[in-house]
Amino acid sequence: MSEQQSLDIKETTAAAAAADPWYSAYADRTLQMKQSEIRSLFAVVNRPEIVSLAGGMPNIDGLPLDYLAEFHARMVRERGPKVLQYGSGQGEEPLRKAICEVMRPDGIDGNPDNIVVTTGSQQALDLISLILLNPGDVVLAEAPSYVGALGTFQAYQADVRHIEMDNDGLIPERLEEMIAQVRAEGKPIKFLYTIPNFHNPGGMCLSAERRPQIVEICKREHILIIEDNPYGLLGFDGDPIPAMQALNPEGIVYLGSFSKTFAPGYRLGWALCPTEFTQRLVLANESATLCPTTFGQAAVAAYLSEYDWYEQVQKYREVYRQRGEAIQKALEDFLPELEWTHPTGGFYTWLKLPKGIDGRRMQDRAIANGVAYVTGTAFYADGETGSDHVRLSFCFPTPEAIREGIKRLAKTIAEEKEELGLA
Ligand code: PMP
Secondary structure: OOHHHHHHHHHHHHHHHHHOOOHHHOOHHHHHOOOOHHHHHHHHHOOOOOEEOOOOOOOOOOOOHHHHHHHHHHHHHHHHHHHOOOOOOOOOHHHHHHHHHHHHHHOOOOOHHHEEEEOHHHHHHHHHHHHHOOOOOEEEEEEOOOHHHHHHHHHOOOEEEEEEEEOOEEOHHHHHHHHHHHHHOOOOEEEEEEOOOOOOOOOOOOOOOHHHHHHHHHHHOOOEEEEEOOOHHHEOOOOOOOOHHHHOHHHEEEEEEOOOOOOHHHOOEEEEOOHHHHHHHHHHHHHHHOOOOHHHHHHHHHHHHHOOHHHHHHHHHHHHHHHHHHHHHHHHHHOOOOEEOOOOEOOEEEEEOOOOOOHHHHHHHHHHOOEEOEEHHHHOOOOOOOOOEEEEEOOOOOHHHHHHHHHHHHHHHHHHHHHOOOO
C-alpha cells in the first residue's frame, strides 16, 4: 500500500467515525456491506409518474385473495396452537414433502430429508456463505450475477470472480480457464454460483447441452455448485430445461423459492442439499432463526395440497409472457439499433447501451424523463464493470406502461447521445 493510499484510508475512517460513534465496534465484514443500487432507487421508483423497469417485484395481483383469506382464518381456527408454535430447524415435513412435488417439473426427484426450508432463498445464500466462506475464498459467478447474492458473498469477504456468458448462459471453456487461473494463484475455490434459468439480470437460460458440461467440470475439479432457480417455473411456454441437480445430487445445492411462483411475503425458500451438507445447513438455520416461520410453512403446505398451485403458476406465466412480449416489441420499435437479450421466461432483459453511454451517468436524466432501470454495475462485484448495460425488469408494470417506459428510455438515450456529441 502506498503512503497516499494509507493516508486516504485513515481520512475515510476518521470521517466515518465522526459520523457514527459505533464505527470502531463494527466487524471487518460489516464495513464491506453496502446498500444495493436497487434499494437506493426504491424511493424514487415508487413515485407514480415513474415507469419502473428497475425492481424485480413479482406481479401477484392475480392471487386468489378470497380463498387465501378464508383458508388462513380456517387454519388459525382449526390448527392455531400447532401452526403458531415453534417448529423444526430443518422445516416442517409436510412442506418438505410438498416441495419435492414442486421440483418435479424441473426434473428433480428430491428426498424430503435433504431439504432445508429457509427464510426465502436469500437466507439460504447467506447460510451457505456462512458455512463455506473464509475471508478471501473464491466464489465463481456469472458475469453479470444476482445483486443480492453478490452482496452476501461480499459480506463474507469472498473474492468473487465473474465468468463470461453468452445467449446460452455460462460458457464452459471460460469456466475451465477461470478455475485454472485461480488454482495457479493458489487460492481455494469454494463454489460456483449459477442461475441457469431466466437469469437475473441476463434473462437467458443455460442450454441443455452445456448443463452436463458444467456439472462434469465442477465434479472433476471438486467444486460445489449452488444452482439458484427462483424463476424456473416461469417460462412463457412451459416447464424448464431439467435442472443440473438431477445430474449430480451429491455435488449441487439447489435453491428454490416460493417468492415468484406463489408470494414473496411468506418469505419461504428451500435448499435441496447433498446428504452430509444438510445437517450443516440445519445447524446454521437453527443458529440464525431457530426455525423458519411455522405459520407460513403451514399455509404454503396447505395451499400446495388443496389448491391447484400449478394452475396458478400457468396464470403467472401468462402475465409475464404478455409483459415479456411487450418489452421486446417496444425495444424493437423504439431502440432497434441496440442489442438486448430475448428471454423466454422470468422477469428481465439485459440491454447493451450505445457505445460511449454510461448507465450511471444517464440515470438522473432517465428519472427526470419518467423511467427507471438498474445500471449493470450493480451486477458485478467490483461495482465498476457493467456501466455499458442496464437491466430492464418487465415483471411488474402493465404492457402499456412498459411500452411508455421504453419510449422514455429511447428519448433519454437520444438526449444523452446528443449531449455527449455521439449522435
Ligand atoms: N436468487 C435470485 C436469482 C433472485 O432474483 C432472488 C430475488 N430477486 C433471490 C434469489 C431471493 O429470493 P427470495 O429470498 O425471495 O426467495
